[in-house]
Amino acid sequence: MSKPYSRRDFLGAALAAGVLPILPGSVRAASPVPNRLVARTRVLEVNGRPAKVFGLIGPDGRPGIRLAPGERFRVELVNQAGTRTIVHWHGQLPPWTQDGFPWPQTPPIGNGAVQAYDYAPIPGTYWMHSHHDMQEQSLMTAPLIVHDVAELREDRQEVVLMLHDFTFRTPDEVLAGLTGTSVAAARAQAQTAEEAPGRKGGSNAPEPRMGGMAADGIVMPGMAMSGPGGTRMNLNDVQYDAFLANERTLADPEIVRVERGGRVRLRIINGASSSQFWVDLGELVGRVVATDGHPVHPVAGSRFPIAMAQRLDILIDLPRAGAFPILARLEGPGRQTGIVLATAGARIPRIADSAQAAPPLDNSLEARLTAVEPLPPRRADIARTIALGGGMKPYAWSMNGEYWPQVTPLMLGKGQRVEIDLVNRSMMAHPIHLHGHAFQVIAIDGRPIQGAVRDTVLVTPMGRVRFAFDADNPGRWAFHCHNLYHMVTGMMTEFRYEGIST
């Protein structure tokens, strides 16, 4: 079994073998030193108030990591956060022991400790976030951009736009508000997200309703809107104080200098914990060319949905000089955030952070996407339906009526083709993420498509999505809703390969 080795282990082994002075030249050329990534606390100003948040600061002083074409993901994560942490490389396909999920074999790393990672990354727009203690809500998140040669040849200006939802409350307070319990009880419940199936675990769900049908007429803290067929759907479990674009609000947005007639590759990352957006390019027309880092045949438009944890690569050719707001509008209430692309001397408009209400996210874009590199056609060896259930009272969310960690792992054999049919029996949308694999969306609401390859797919209220993947990365893999509060109240299970010891 490979495991993330510490630098000390590596140096020790190298010295013991007497190989340190003669590392292969190609290795030294590709990665002379590991990328140093520091987990620490920072103070951001939000709405005129200081806010203590976490951060993952890369070797260039900016959040996150950017890798050159062909460069290995060779990273030393230095924990200076003052508390334990573990960081997940969302969408990447490392060996499972480097995935950054708190399995018993790979527990969170202590304050002051250093953890080394070394694997071959896949190119595209990815991100990283803590998988410990709801730190994701407190901005322990950052971009992870892996360049490739073809993109560099395009000679486009890269603009990364990372979205967050921000609250001055602690995540424990947010969860306590949702579950109607004390902060201490909420904290204890969140910690069950780090208990693995098959171990002695606490009870996650307060009086779970097996089957997980949401009752009609639930009173939501957020807002309810009419969906297709007049069904009531529920949006925005959590009321946030601000929405951030590259860690700033529209009161003081990032202004990205662009050239007149410039060509831009916009890499949008929805790093929010419990919020979904419509990307609004305003007067610009963009072409979506990748979803979750994986190329799709271009789809043109000016408004695109982006669910929690998803990424969109959008190519934009600027038509003229000027200032061009790139906005992310929260689904439901009229809130927005964003950045401004501006040519030299352009007048920067003031943009309010309130706007007209936006409709709930839907899968209209998903249905139009087609992968550039689809899975080869093949019969499924394993086909499973997984029901998504739960509701607001009690606040608990389930997969097949089970609540993490009291779950039955789905066992996979290496080399198998797997098809998963996600059936949403709740009135919330769920962005569902599989660790360690890329899957292809092959049906939406019963209609077959040759859809996008991605790692996170939205299942709309009462909707249905089928995806397929090849089981080619043995290990233990988390499969969960990427709404943080759904995950910590139960909506997670495990895909486990045969022969992996627990």
Ligand SMILES: [Cu+2]
């Ligand atoms: Cu969910």
